[in-house]
Amino acid sequence: MDMKLEVVVLPVSDVDRAKRFYAEQLGWRLDADFPIDEGYRIVQVTPPGSECSVIFGKGLTQQEAGTLHGLQLTVTDIVEAQKELESRGVQVSGPFRDETGAFHHAGDSHRVPGLHPERASYGTFAAFADPDGNEWFLQEVTQRAPGR
Template sequence: MSTGNTTGVSKIAKVIVPVEDVDRAIEFYTDRLGFEKRTDLPIGGNYRWVEVAPAGADTVIAICPPGPDGKVGGKQTGISLQTADIDAYHAQLKASGVDVDAEVSRMGDPVPPLFWLRDPEGNALMVAEVR
């Protein structure tokens, strides 16, 4: 339903994952998941704002220092990644030492085959096969 408001949200620009160790997160997202690093800027003293994303993706994952509560790790990020070949990607990540579910979950239609992975700080992301 359109409200006629032209100042609304036009896209999801970034999702944020606060981390303690930015360099370890960069290595994980780029070397293990195959993302590209798009931004790496110093912010506020010794902190950095880093953005990573799959090649060609519009929405980026910003890996950055924790917010005011100071808590990092062990979060359900709500991030869902997609792949064309879930079994091959699962095997690739598992072989490279990524913390992935033991098996691909197959619940049947309309839910696509999927599995969960965790970054080095225990933040969970879901991977689903595109249909």
């Protein structure tokens, strides 16, 4: 049986501000905005090319706003992706790689500035945050690992 990640619930403090950031500033597709009642609102956005959406709103999670870290977006050219985000007014840190050459550590203490020396798939990252501090990573993948 296939199991596909469909939705990630994002904790935000201001729904309208988050909607402006994701749908307008980042340019993600706005799929839905359902103001059910005063305490329950569902906003759904989808990054370009993604099959997985992000939902935020009111009454959707008990998680505190800004506490989701490590969300990851895969891009084929991290330099171009960073330029595009920065052109939209988003502050991006990177590109960087982890000193181990594997996936990145939490925080930024093990980051080595710059692209992976061979520009190896899965080896280069960049990071940005939404207005609440939810942290997103970009990972450059130019060739998928076998079976992926």
